[in-house]
Amino acid sequence: MKKYNLIIPAVLLVILVLTAFFAPYLTLHDPFAQDLDNRFMSPSKTYLMGTDDLGRCIFSRLILGTRVSLLIGVAVVSINTLIGTLVGLISGFGHKIIDSIIMGIIDILLAFPGAILTLAVAGILGPGLLNMIIALTILGWVSYARFVRGMVLSLKEREFIESARCLRFGNIHILFKHILPNCLGQIVVLSSMDMAGVILMAAGLSFLGLGVQGSFPEWGLMLNQGKDYLRVTPHLATFPGLAIMAAALAFNLLGDGLRDLLQGEEVHFN
């Protein structure tokens, strides 16, 4: 049963990634071309998902938007994972004093309401792709650091770490060759779950006008532009909304599936 859990997210992900890769070849129309004669068109054969308030092809814009959403997701999650894991490893494995200092900082950061701080940072930095990535990473790594630290603390007590000490390996070697490989699976699960959150948050920021701006085909931005016409032509906001949902769902399901897979593995090893 566990094996099948991964099929749905895998299919969704493959579609998403392939779409992002081949976006320029999949668009039916120029995503930026305005056609004021064909505004608010309902879905049809020429415009699969209809046109928006400026007569742009929604389908083509969604396709290109996949790139933007995945790019933001991958960038933010990679940075979060990298920083969080490193800080967590140092905190969990380092001296008690270092651990206390790092955990103090992390606790302070966690005491902020995350979404509000992200909004504030995005507001201060102003709109733009890079600023959005910075806003999303400023607190994003913290949960990784906490999580990894906890794992390191419990792994440190395991017998194979003591034997590694008996074999006179250095701290760096023990950390990266013995402790990190045992955390990786869990980190991947966390990253996958986080990816869903980041995509949602990025769309949210753009929706509020704090992220990508202008004519850029970003899902959250499209949602924002469509919301004014929700009662007349609901497809303007519906399709971007569905795209956001599909992407977030794919990564959440992936995380769940991977977690189940890992749990099975743990049973096998102990």
Added chain:
Amino acid sequence: MLLLEFYEVTKVFRQGLLRKGKLEAVKRVSLEIRSKEIFGLMGESGSGKSTLGKIALGLLPPSSGEVLWEGKQWTDLSPKERLAVQGISQNPYGVFNPRHKIGYSLSEPLDYHRLLKDKEEMSLRIKEILELVNVDEDSLSKYPGQFSGGQLQRLAIARVLLLNPNIIVADEPTTMLDLTIQAQIMHLFKRIHEQKGVAILFISHDLPVVAALAQRIGIMYSGRLVEIGSTEEITNNALHPYTRLFLAAAREETFLEPQSHDSGADRGCIYCSICDQVVEICRQKEPELIRVGPEHDVACHLVNSGGNGDRS
């Protein structure tokens, strides 16, 4: 030659917010391990024998006292010299990193310390050692989860032997294995001792096993070394009341169940509270190890006062 010397080694663990909780796991233990001998360290659970083992491995620093490895302090040893002291733990299921294949785990220390230059020499050596410990060569491409406890213990011994140690600290290496496997592992220890001439500090509570293997035995009780001597002396001529109790229990003889009674003092002999031969001095002063024979030391006042602890 002395491989390992303990002088008045004490290890205190402190617990609690103000570090008031104090546990003396090892107290003023002095002993030495000679080259190429098997030394059996025995005692009940919590007697401090495993703590002493960890100190011997350099994993725990002693709170006070001095430990010398071939005459040198731990801090004066280079990482390569430290490799000469190796350990076998009681839980073979835990000693290998579950993420690495056995082949990697075996070659890792050789790689890390650059002990062998080329890959060919390394695989030859690993092959040789696997033969010695009697494990198939195709184990190298398997993960630790695919082995039984006995096989893992053999592999753990193989990994240690690859480093050519001159002393192995084996902390209850057979406790978690079933009887038939235990016997095989014991034979393996005997064989590597004969072939490699490595000294072994064998920590166990299993008297028949230790008596069969060791040349000398030390008995620990509550962190103190109460009696030490050649295997023959200890098994035939034990003098300390605790050693006698321990031997009687191990031989499944009938013995008087020790009655715990108030020792009346906390500065006397630690065994005072359950000893059935207490005299006044036991409550006053802690006994020191006294030489009673060429290879026999006992920490008991009764021996000193000529009473000799004879039990009718």
